[in-house]
Every structure is written in C-alpha cells, then in structure tokens.
Amino acid sequence: MLELGADEYAKYPFMADAGQYLKDKGFPLVKFGTDPDLKPSVEKAFHRLKVSTEGGIYKSELIDGQASKSYILEIEVFSFLLAIVLIKLTGMHTLTKRFALAEARRAEQHLERDLGKASDKSKVDLAIKIIHDLFGIEVIKRDDFFEIPVADYLKHSVSFHEREWKLINRYVKDGKVLLTPEKTVRLIRKELGTYIGSKIINAPTPPMIPGFENMVNELISICKKLTPSYTMTTGEYPPCIKHAIEVLEKGENLPHSGRFMLAAFLLSKGQSVEEIAPLFKNAPDYNQRITLYQLNHLAGTSGSGTQYSCPSCEKLKTQNLCFAIPECDNIINPIQFGKKRI
Amino acid sequence: MQENNIKFLEDTFKKYYFDHFDLIRVPNRTSEREFGFQKFNSGMTRHISIKDDKELHLLLMKNTPSDVYCSNACYSFPNLPMNEKDWKEADLIFDIDAKDLNLECRKDHTISKCNECNEISTNVNNCSKCNSIKLEKKSLPCKNCINSSKNEVSKLSNILIEDFGVQQNDIHVYFSGNEGFHVYVYNSQFQQLGSKERSELTDYIMFHGAIPETFGMKKIKPNRSTFPDFDEKGWRGRFSKEVYGAKSKRSKIITELIVNGYSSFQKTLDNLSDKIGAKIDPNVTMDIHRIFRLPGSLNSKSGLTKVFCTDLTKFDPYIEASFLNEKLVEVIANCPIRFNLKNTKFGPYFNEKVSIPTFAAAYMICKKLATIS
Ligand code: SF4
Ligand SMILES: [Zn+2]
Ligand SMILES: [Zn+2]
Numbered sequence: 001m002l003e004l005g006a007d008e009y010a011k012y013p014f015m016a017d018a019g020q021y022l023k024d025k026g027f028p029l030v031k032f033g034t035d036p037d038l039k040p041s042v043e044k045a046f047h048r049l050k051v052s053t054e055g056g057i058y059k060s061e062l063i064d065g066q067a068s069k070s071y072i073l074e075i076e077v078f079s080f081l082l083a084i085v086l087i088k089l090t091g092m093h094t095l096t097k098r099f100a101l102a103e104a105r106r107a108e109q110h111l112e113r114d115l116g117k118a119s120d121k122s123k124v125d126l127a128i129k130i131i132h133d134l135f136g137i138e139v140i141k142r143d144d145f146f147e148i149p150v151a152d153y154l155k156h157s158v159s160f161h162e163r164e165w166k167l168i169n170r171y172v173k174d175g176k177v178l179l180t181p182e183k184t185v186r187l188i189r190k191e192l193g194t195y196i197g198s199k200i201i202n203a204p205t206p207p208m209i210p211g212f213e214n215m216v217n218e219l220i221s222i223c224k225k226l227t228p229s230y231t232m233t234t235g236e237y238p239p240c241i242k243h244a245i246e247v248l249e250k251g252e253n254l255p256h257s258g259r260f261m262l263a264a265f266l267l268s269k270g271q272s273v274e275e276i277a278p279l280f281k282n283a284p285d286y287n288q289r290i291t292l293y294q295l296n297h298l299a300g301t302s303g304s305g306t307q308y309s310c311p312s313c314e315k316l317k318t319q320n321l322c323f324a325i326p327e328c329d330n331i332i333n334p335i336q337f338g339k340k341r342i
Numbered sequence: 343m344q345e346n347n348i349k350f351l352e353d354t355f356k357k358y359y360f361d362h363f364d365l366i367r368v369p370n371r372t373s374e375r376e377f378g379f380q381k382f383n384s385g386m387t388r389h390i391s392i393k394d395d396k397e398l399h400l401l402l403m404k405n406t407p408s409d410v411y412c413s414n415a416c417y418s419f420p421n422l423p424m425n426e427k428d429w430k431e432a433d434l435i436f437d438i439d440a441k442d443l444n445l446e447c448r449k450d451h452t453i454s455k456c457n458e459c460n461e462i463s464t465n466v467n468n469c470s471k472c473n474s475i476k477l478e479k480k481s482l483p484c485k486n487c488i489n490s491s492k493n494e495v496s497k498l499s500n501i502l503i504e505d506f507g508v509q510q511n512d513i514h515v516y517f518s519g520n521e522g523f524h525v526y527v528y529n530s531q532f533q534q535l536g537s538k539e540r541s542e543l544t545d546y547i548m549f550h551g552a553i554p555e556t557f558g559m560k561k562i563k564p565n566r567s568t569f570p571d572f573d574e575k576g577w578r579g580r581f582s583k584e585v586y587g588a589k590s591k592r593s594k595i596i597t598e599l600i601v602n603g604y605s606s607f608q609k610t611l612d613n614l615s616d617k618i619g620a621k622i623d624p625n626v627t628m629d630i631h632r633i634f635r636l637p638g639s640l641n642s643k644s645g646l647t648k649v650f651c652t653d654l655t656k657f658d659p660y661i662e663a664s665f666l667n668e669k670l671v672e673v674i675a676n677c678p679i680r681f682n683l684k685n686t687k688f689g690p691y692f693n694e695k696v697s698i699p700t701f702a703a704a705y706m707i708c709k710k711l712a713t714i715s
Contacts, residue, residue: 011714026493030597033507059695141482149531150506150531150532150543151531151534151535151539154542154543155535155539157542158538158539158542163551163553164553164555164556166542166545166546166551166552166555167543167545168546168549168550168552168577169549169551169552169553169555169556170556171573171576172505172506172546172576172577173504173505173576174504174507175503175505175506175508175531176507213426317374327499
C-alpha cells in the first residue's frame with residue numbers, strides 16, 4: 001500500500017484501513033458515542049451520509065486539498081471512517097451504494113485536480129500511484145496528457161456507451177491511448193465506486209455504540225423511503241418485442257436476428273426455454289428439436305456456456321427491428337423498457 | 343464426395359503429412375491448446391489436447407484428417423467441454439479473405455455447380471441447364487484477389503505496429519490455404535482481452551464508428567485549427583492523406599468540409615471505412631474460443647497448405663503453397679476456367695479425361711471440379 005501523508009488521507013480516506021487508523025490515533029470507537037470533543041466528527045459523518053442519500057457530495061472543509069487546521073484534517077478522515085461504522089450499524093445496502101458513489105465522485109474531483117497539477121509533481125505522482133495501486137493501470141504523464149495502454153483502456157471503456165469513448169475516437173499511438181486528466185479519472189469512475197463499496201462491505205460490523213442509536217434509526221428510516229432507482233415495472237413489453245411476437249403469431253417469417261432478440265429478451269426476463277419455445281411454433285420453418293437446441297444455446301445451458309444478452313437498441317435499429325415509441329427514450333437496451341427512473 | 347475421390351485425397355494428404363511434417367508449426371504452449379480435426383465426409387472432432395510434436399504427428403498419421411485446427415486460446419484443461427476449459431488468454435488473430443473484398447474480378451473466376459443437376463458453369467445466378475438457383479459457388483482466386491488481400495494485410499500490419507505498438511516480428515502472416523491470409527499477433531498487451539474489447543479493436547482497425555469531433559469537426563462553430571495535420575500519427579494522419587490528398591490542398595479542403603457541415607462530414611467518415619479501414623472479418627477476431635486451421639496443414643477446400651509467408655510482397659500461393667506430389671493421375675475434369683499451379687497452366691477442361699500431376703488433380707477435386715476416373 002501507499003505511504004500517505006495526512007492531507008492525502010483527507011482527500012482519499014478510503015485508502016486507510018478504518019479500524020486500524022482510529023486505533024493508531026488512540027481513539028476507541030465507543031468514545032465517539034460519548035466524548036463531546038469528538039462529537040463534531042460524528043456529526044460530520046452523519047451529515048456526510050445524509051448528503052449522499054440525496055445524491056449530493058458534502059462540502060469538505062479542505063481548501064484546494066489542504067487542511068488549514070489539524071483538527072479539520074482529523075474531522076475529514078474520522079467522519080469518513082465513522083460513516084462506514086454508521087452504515088454497518090444500519091445494515092442498509094442502499095446506504096452503502098449511495099455513499100460509495102458520492103465518495104467516489106468526491107475522490108474523482110481530487111484525483112482530477114491532482115493529475116492536472118502541472119507544477120506539483122508529487123501530487124501528480126501520487127494520483128498516478130493511486131490509480132496504479134487500486135486499478136492496476138500503468139499511467140504515464142506526457143506533456144498535458146496521460147498515456148494508458150490500449151488494453152487497459154479497453155477493459156475500462158467497453159461498458160461506456162458514448163461514441164466518443166470508442167477507441168477509434170481516441171488518440172492512439174504506440175500501443176497507448178492519450179487522455180486528459182478528466183478523461184483518465186472518468187475511465188475509472190465505476191471502479192472507484194466499486195472499490196469504496198467493497199471496502200464498506202468488507203468492514204466488520206461493530207456492536208451498537210451507545211450514543212449512535214438515534215442517528216442509526218434516522219438513517220434507516222431515510223433508506224426505507226428511498227426506493228431503488230429503477231423500479232415499477234409496468235409489465236409492458238417494448239414495441240420491438242411486441243412486434244416480433246405479433247409477427248410470429250401471424251405465422252409470418254421473423255428473421256433470425258429477430259428471433260435471437262426475442263429469445264434473448266425473454267430469457268433475460270427470467271422465462272425458461274420451455275416457456276419460450278412454443279412462441280416459435282407458428283414460424284414457417286418451425287422445427288421443435290432445432291428450436292430447443294438453439295434456445296438452450298442462447299440460454300447458455302449448452303454449447304459455449306455463455307448466456308447471450310439481448311442486443312442493444314442501437315443494434316436493433318440497424319437490423320430494422322426497432323419500432324421506438326416515446327417511452328423508449330433514454331433506454332439503450334429493450335430490457336430497460338418500462339422501468340421508471342425515480 | 344465419392345469414395346474414390348476420398349480415397350485419393352486421403353492417400354495424398356497422408357503422404358503430405360509424412361513428407362512435410364516440418365512445415366507444421368506446433369504452437370507454443372502446445373499442451374494448453376485445444377486441437378480439432380475433420381475427416382473427409384464427416385464431422386468435426388474437437389476438444390483434443392496434445393502434448394507435443396510427436397503426439398500431433400501420431401494424430402495426423404492415424405486419422406488422415408481433411409483439416410486440422412488449433413485454438414488461439416490457452417486453457418488449463420483444453421480437452422474438457424467449452425465451459426470447463428478455464429480460458430487463460432488468446433493470441434490476437436485476423437482473417438482477411440478475398441471473398442469479402444467485393445472485387446470486380448471475382449465474377450470472372452467464380453464457377454457455380456448446380457445442386458440439382460450437377461451442371462458446372464460460369465453463370466453465377468442460376469443454372470444454365472435447369473435454371474435452378476441452388477448453386478454451390480467455387481472461386482479460383484486470381485492474382486488481383488491475392489494482391490488485394492496482401493494490401494489489406496499491410497494496412498493491418500501498419501496499424502498494429504504504429505498505433506498498437508506491436509513488434510514487427512510478433513506479427514506472423516499465413517496464407518490461409520484458400521482465398522486469403524491469417525494474421526497472428528503474439529506477445530501483445532491484448533492477450534487477455536475478452537470478446538467485447540477485441541471487437542473494439544476491430545472497429546478501430548476497420549475505421550468504424552468515427553465521429554466528426556475526433557477529426558476536428560464540431561457541430562457549432564467549427565475551428566480550423568482542430569482539423570488533422572498532414573503528418574499526424576494514427577487515423578488523423580491517415581485521414582489527412584486520404585481526404586486532403588496533398589499538404590498543399592489541406593487549407594482548401596478544410597474550408598470545403600466546414601462549409602458542407604457536420605452531417606456531411608459524418609458521411610465522409612462513414613465512406614472512408616471502405617477506403618482506409620483494413621478489411622478484416624471482425625467475427626474471427628472477436629471469437630476467443632475458436633479453433634483455427636493449423637499452420638502448415640492442408641486446406642481441404644484447395645489442397646493447398648496454410649503456409650507461413652516470409653516475404654509477403656513476393657509471396658505467390660500458387661507456387662509456394664502447393665506441396666502435393668507430382669505423380670500423374672487420371673481425372674475427369676470439368677473446370678471451365680484456366681488456373682496456374684507450380685508455374686504450370688491447367689485447363690480449361692470441359693468434362694474430359696486428362697492425365698495431370700497430383701497437386702493439380704487434388705486442387706480440382708477439392709473444389710469439386712474433377713473426379714478420379
Ligand atoms: S428503442 Fe429499443 S426498446 Fe424501443 S423499440 Fe427500439 S429497440 Fe425496442
Ligand atoms: Zn442445374
Ligand atoms: Zn480475382
């Protein structure tokens with residue numbers, strides 16, 4: 001692991017081992033419940049969490065990544081660690097997710113700023129080292145840009161849908177992709193969140209700390225009000241799927257790509273091969289054995305063992321299988337259809 | 343295929359593997375690869391693992407396969423079913439095939455065999471005898487086909503070296519044994535990439551999915567200074583050379599591009615794929631579980647060898663990939679197009695009995711244009 005200075009811990013508190021850090025500083029957890037001097041840290045932790053449930057990032061007291069007073073530094077680090085303790089005590093998974101995301105965004109801002117610091121080499125080196133230690137990516141600074149091996153770039157960018165992230169739209173040279181500090185950090189955003197999330201998940205759950213009960217209860221009730229961001233399935237199938245089913249029901253020919261889409265869609269909705277197979281009965285070239293074989297192949301129960309996923313809307317558009325309606329706005333795959341964002 | 347044709351090809355292939363085993367390139371990490379083979383007139387046997395040269399030799403002698411394959415991937419257990427193999431990594435492979443290049447010359451050397459009445463003709467749409475449209479097409483690729491494929495190989499190598507930092511000597515080019523080339527990349531940073539990532543690589547190589555912004559064109563207030571320079575590296579440089587033509591025309595063309603606007607620019611980019619993108623088969627590169635024809639083995643579609651090309655520019659498959667023996671055999675040949683093998687001209691033959699060397703007979707029999715008499 002990295003050797004970090006105190007300021008660095010304040011910016012990247014997830015780099016610290018929570019329990020150990022507090023112990024090293026000589027603060028047993030129970031003291032935070034009662035000691036009035038430690039109260040500001042606890043309050044800050046609570047605030048930090050609350051802000052994250054609202055989708056925001058709390059305002060830290062660091063100025064340009066630096067603490068003006070040592071107690072500020074302490075509050076910054078302690079509040080992060082205590083927030084984890086609070087999360088563990090609530091046992092709410094939503095809280096983990098939201099907090100990890102907010103903290104990732106916060107760290108992202110610092111990383112981006114540090115990487116962009118032309119004057120301060122040590123800050124740049126630290127940011128580079130964090131990226132390397134956490135995500136195994138070798139980043140090299142070259143003028144105003146950062147070079148990342150093409151393979152590493154691809155591993156992180158394949159899940160991005162914006163066309164600007166396609167390799168073809170990047171500056172590629174000698175096996176490296178050139179990125180700005182902003183893009184470099186954006187590349188690992190998801191992993192940063194996952195990393196912080198896994199830290200929380202793996203942290204031990206302490207016994208209830210006297211003095212924390214009220215905060216814990218309040219957090220639980222906040223969480224209960226938060227429904228997961230995607231809910232309320234209307235139960236309606238997207239137009240492309242409805243169309244495919246209609247074609248089959250009429251006994252007309254659905255191209256192979258259409259059958260693939262339909263089967264992959266229904267499989268991903270949890271239907272079984274046996275449930276899906278009859279749909280294809282009316283197809284002009286229906287053959288039960290072949291259909292079952294192909295469906296099993298799609299489902300990953302035979303053949304290569306990989307389950308095929310439903311093609312994206314973009315792909316279906318090119319195959320003339322898309323019949324978009326307004327409800328299709330903002331979705332990238334038919335399986336997202338009908339789930340409302342809250 | 344008829345019994346006597348199969349017997350002839352089996353004997354010929356067996357002799358080849360006996361005489362030319364040295365041409366076979368057993369891949370490194372042999373025991374981690376999956377092997378497979380096909381026999382004449384029967385299906386595929388795969389999920390085979392082999393320790394070394396000797397075992398491979400034995401397999402070839404025992405089975406007289408029509409085709410032999412080996413995975414580009416390395417597995418912990420290459421002989422288990424697919425989902426239990428435990429995939430480790432795979433060499434990066436590209437397939438360039440003359441038939442995907444849409445060349446003008448193709449119709450001049452394509453023969454169709456009618457599935458209904460067996461009539462052979464140069465008519466590619468329907469049988470000239472019974473009018474059936476169930477035709478099996480056979481192509482005898484010409485010089486132009488081979489040269490155009492070579493050209494795509496050099497475009498590809500260029501991108502691999504300049505953009506992806508691959509070492510020249512880690513790129514191995516093989517003639518496929520039929521109509522194209524297989525390009526293998528070893529020791530690259532891409533060994534461990536999965537299908538999705540490899541598919542991004544193919545889009546890059548084929549120049550697919552480029553957006554105007556990448557080449558300096560913006561929707562609002564485009565700025566001349568962001569357009570590519572003539573000598574830039576990578577796609578921006580290749581774009582310049584293709585679109586500006588010459589350094590001196592850069593300024594004038596940029597003005598035109600800006601005047602024509604964003605969506606016209608996008609169209610220009612889309613059209614460029616065909617010209618400057620390397621024409622590879624993306625599905626081959628994406629597939630990290632595929633088995634590929636083994637280097638040095640025979641291709642049963644032609645009787646030619648999948649052979650390593652030391653000097654691509656000089657390479658002539660009809661001289662350097664033909665290794666079958668010269669013993670004369672009698673065949674009934676029905677091959678309306680003339681072809682060249684080992685510096686000898688053959689055909690055209692119109693359903694006639696001829697006595698020709700084994701290598702030429704095998705070529706036609708593999709293409710189903712002749713039978714042993
Ligand atoms: S936008 Fe997507 S979901 Fe809607 S019809 Fe098209 S493919 Fe189907
Ligand atoms: Zn016919
Ligand atoms: Zn040709």
